[in-house]
Amino acid sequence: MSGSDTSTQSQRELWTRVRARLKTAVGEDVFTSWFARLELEELVEDLVHLSAPTRFLCSWVQSNYADRIVEAFRNDVPEAARLQVTMRVNGQARPRLAPAPEAAAETPALQPAAAPSPSPAPAAPRLVRDNSKGDALSGSAIDPRMTFENFVAGTANEMAFGVARQIAHAAINDTVTFNPVYVHSTVGLGKSHLLNAIAHAVSQADPSKNIVYLTADHFMYHFISAVQRQSALGFKEWLRRVDLLLIDDMQFLQGKSATEFGHTLGTLLTGAKQVVVAGDAPPRDLEMLDERVRSRLSGGLVVPITAFDIELRRAIVQRRADQVNARFGMQFPAAVIDYISRAVISHGRDLDGAVNRLVAANQLTGELITVPLAEKTLADLIRTRDAKRIRIEDILKIVSRHFKVPRNELLSARRSRDVVRPRQIAMYLAKALTSRSLPEIGRRFGGRDHTTVLHSVRKVEQLIKDDLELGQEIELLKRMLEE
Template sequence: MTTGDTEQLWLRVRARLRAAVGEDIFTSWFARLALEEIVGDLAHLSVPTRFLCSWIQSNYVEKILEAFRAEDEAISRLHLTVRINGQARPRLVAGSDVSPERVETAAQEAEVRPVPASSAGTMFGAAGGAPADALSGSALDRKLTFETFVAGGANEMALGVAKQVASAAANNTVTFNPVYIHSTVGLGKTHLLNAIAWAAGASDAGRNIVYLTADHFMYHFITAVKHQSALAFKEWLRRIDLLLIDDMQFLQGKSATEFGHTLSSLISGTKQVVVAGDAPPRDLEMLDDRVRSRLSGGLVIPIAPFDMDLRRAIVQKRADQASSRFAGLAFPAPVIDFIARCIVSHGRDLDGAVNRLVAANQLTGEPITVGLAEKTLQDLIRSRETPRVRIEDILRIVARHYNVRRTDLLSSRRSRDVVRPRQIAMYLAKALTSRSLPEIGRRFGGRDHTTVLHSVRKVEQLMRDDGDLTQEIELLKRMLEE
């Protein structure tokens, strides 16, 4: 891509961001964001301050990546650095080692990696002499510990079990096995898995504890097969003392089969396994019956949506943490109540709300009030007013509207009277739900994510050319949101 092409791409991305977030937010957070270069599938961006870098990383990464992908689908990663004396360093070179789907900051001076095994609570080197960079766990977050976890009625059972697992693992014993924690997004599953890893390893840095996201597990497995080292990979897995797998719903294909073998092997060898996913084991359609049965036969713990008391406790905890970092910062009780009452989606939005108010206070000097919260948190509050739309609802409404059977939408039929409603249903699933493209594909009869992406873009193109279709889809949206 030439310099001119890169500049034009960046202008289009900025225009998309401005349209998506509004002029005020764009001016506050994106006006000083610069595109340094594009290397392969990675876009290198820079900002003038560490604070701005951290703020964008915490709140707007997905929007920026979405804007890039809309203009160039080949771009799938971001690299965010702080400009020093007007210069962004380091520059990137083709093949630079940057973790997929992560944003790294120059303020951290390093890629996010598993912590060295010499540190307490971290056992992520390779077993059996394999290179540590070839076989390692996913990165842990030092902030996600039991001490920072806020307990309430919705999650107290999950927290109690997690502490028992960590305590038993620290003493080389096994309690419930396997443990499966499930909830919708943002309710604390990842926090608990990180907390178990830190607590279980605190007393013995040599204990082999591995935390893996499902996509990291698949990456290891596919890489091992590609390099004909599958036996070494399996041997590494079977030497683990405590295995923690996150985002189980993303595991698919032969990697899911390999996970089933690993699960059986570790449990048979009295090694602890803890898994987290967004649905109970019986709903994990990509797993075979034997693995689903094995997970269901362990201890299955749901985390319920947060009630008002727990939301308030979370906001209060995050506000206290912020006040300890910034002198003179205060969150009045009415503001705490306002956030807890109006933001009901999940814990990450509560954290984001506190971060936004801190940023607004630090940048403008304006005291934190309910008025400032109303102004700063408009989009989070609006999301509360929109009912949650399920893919099942979309299938039902679209099937009824176009007079086709739900089974036809999920089938491989290619007749026009089925293809168009199916594409519209996929478009609505992407537009109205938080499900990823692979998830939507699985719910639509096990289709590939590229099929979903093609359908979404096809409908978007048709809507630009056909005003009647646009009105029809808006009608479907209103029907789904009623």
Template sequence: MGKDGQPLGSNELFQRVRARLKAAVGEDVFNSWFARLELEEIVDDLAHLSVPTRFLSSWVQSNYAEKILEAFRAEAAGLARLHFTVRVNGQARPRLHQAEAATETVETEVPAIPVTPRTVREPVAAAPAPRGDALSGSALDPKMTFDSFVVGSANEMALQVAKQVAHAAANNTVSFNPIYIHSSVGLGKSHLLNAIAWAAGAAEPGRNIVYLTADHFMYHFITAVQRQSALGFKEWLRRVDLLLIDDMQFLQGKSATEFGHTLGTLLTGAKQVVVAGDAPPRDLEMLDERVRSRLSGGLVVPINSFDLDLRRAIVTRRAEQAVSRFSDAHFAPAVLDYVARVVVSHGRDLDGAVNRLLAANQLTKEPITVALAERTLADLVRQRDARRVRIEDILRIVSRHYKVPRNDLLSSRRSRDVVRPRQIAMYLAKALTSRSLPEIGRRFGGRDHTTVLHSVRKVEQMIKDDGELAQEIELLKRMLEE
């Protein structure tokens, strides 16, 4: 019964409870900790809930049990107790009998009681990683597998290394450790890390495989500190068999320090670590020198810019996939050649180019020709041609031109000989790269986006007022675009 005395089905009741929880904790926290919480059944005054991992069960009980019970009571006054179990092996859970409830219930008055895993059903959208306690990992993309990865001379070594890691997981061995893959944006780093996770999980379902973006790592570490549960989060990370960290360049502050401790622990225990970033380890200024040294001491694998042959192969593969979904679409060889020749930035732009042409064809029924490609992709070509500079390149050029140490550009120093070059570097990052203001701020020592915006506007005004400075910045632009 609901509070109004009317019958209320379990599904409807739980949807209302979820809505109350989302309103109480906010969408980000809800998605992190409650999205995979399921109501199994209600027995008298007891609500039986299940989660995919022991880590999540312990976390939710320790931090949110009272809030969950409060939400249940708001919808069904008779509910007084919560019972948590862990879904295991995807098998059907036997019904919770009254006798079991008397011995296994977790009372919310107790801060945290260990949960005994029970065999329950696993929902379709359960795990973001193939197996293991990876609930707090980032979601994997099912399209990013080894089968869908297009190989060429620029990425062949990275692909072979990634396959070796996945194969080693099946034999419970570690070959190269750690492995660090780096390239500029959109060249396949995330694809390879996702592919490793899928392949390793399929080869050895019992292994604990965790894929995390740097932003996700920071979010959960900060949340754990705020909830005074950092120890549990650290222990969970150190129990993984294969740790995959993406977008390493965005790791900042105490989260970077914690990653360093975790890396050392995993390597000492011979656990496999694979990291991806958009710069070599030596250029990751936000990391401690010892961490950069450990990453450099492993296997560092670059992915180079795509040559024409690889771009043509990618466009051809994407066109074949498009035609398999829309049989009336046709990509002539001349169109594929044109796209591969003019879209020279990275793989995502190649994917986007094919999608644009397909959309134009399906919406207007105009054949996919070179003329259509010229009209449809004109802005993409212009924008991307002007934005192939990396922030690492800007830091290097500005540091050398103004004779300011690279670390000073990222520091909090406020002397004039450092502030102006730093502002110019931020301006160039905004003008010549596709990075957002928050991303640029993170790359410049963890600064706020408003600081970046102030620097950009300051330099724009100086360019208007000082013709000599305007010429100097134009020279820097030419140096960066060569």
């Protein structure tokens, strides 16, 4: 059997039946959490190929639900025997991966999703890891496009850029500079780019270096899987052998994984091993970490990246336009570059997205790239970004101050009414005013389940309907956050 043997229509019908079986087998909540965003890509011989939108979901489903999914397929496809889950990028699934080698019995076979394969960037190692003892453990994928050469520096990020280059230079020469280093900013300002660039520069200069780059969700996945498979000691030993550890998206680290990170951090610093961490808030605001870990991060070098000024935005757009010109021979007039720089004020990803949209509009319609085309093509992007970007951290501060409840109690397990109601309101505001998903909000509120967040949102919505005074109070909080 192959993907070509099954029509698109019949494949959709098959996937609909399998999804129904899975929902019946695991229940509505589990299905929504782990299966709802999966898509069937193809069936090849005995292999079922699914795709998911995130690396963590790929890894979690592959590790925890492979047998159940394959069994659900066997009712219609008796020969189904294996599952492969790859990550979707821009709505398209990555190619199927080569089968993972059998791991040693005492080591969990933890395989990350494949790295992006952009064109025309040169090929790069899919992951950076220590293979000296045949470990199946591995780091997150390194993006070959995120190098120092491709980073656009300006006033907002020049300190972070300089520190990152210094770290890479020191690591290549077996020395340690500032340690630990913590880089923080809101989304899309280049934290991940710098961490990838450090890993890329060091691994290119000295392939023997044991470098591990992990996103927080990958760190949690490895740790949880190791505990489930009774291999936690092997996981700890793997991390403690590194020369350079880079942890991204620190704000998503929760629960026992955060405690394990604290132990790992202490061990690596004692052994003079370089640690670089990135997150969306300063160390003091990382409530999921205990005070000692926050203190150690604060005691290193803390480097903020601030909002981009117009000069940096223009430099980013110009760099992207030059790349488009080199690849497609497509000219971006200075007036268009200036318009994008002034109109798109959020972050670097939106600036890249604005250029990509204009390229697509030109190729699809044949219209010249002009300011009127930019105004028409980017209207929704500009409109959605005009409002102030509200962070969950902003909501916690406002709610804490307004209701006179300490911030740490909003994130605690306390169930007294004077804490529960403000906490529910804060979760409601997080859902209403940010783009965070329910699971993300739950993680930021002390590691709560997404169903707890949903209950809080619905509870506050009902309270607003029943209590006019409370509704006005919540509208006041919204205005305070949006000012």
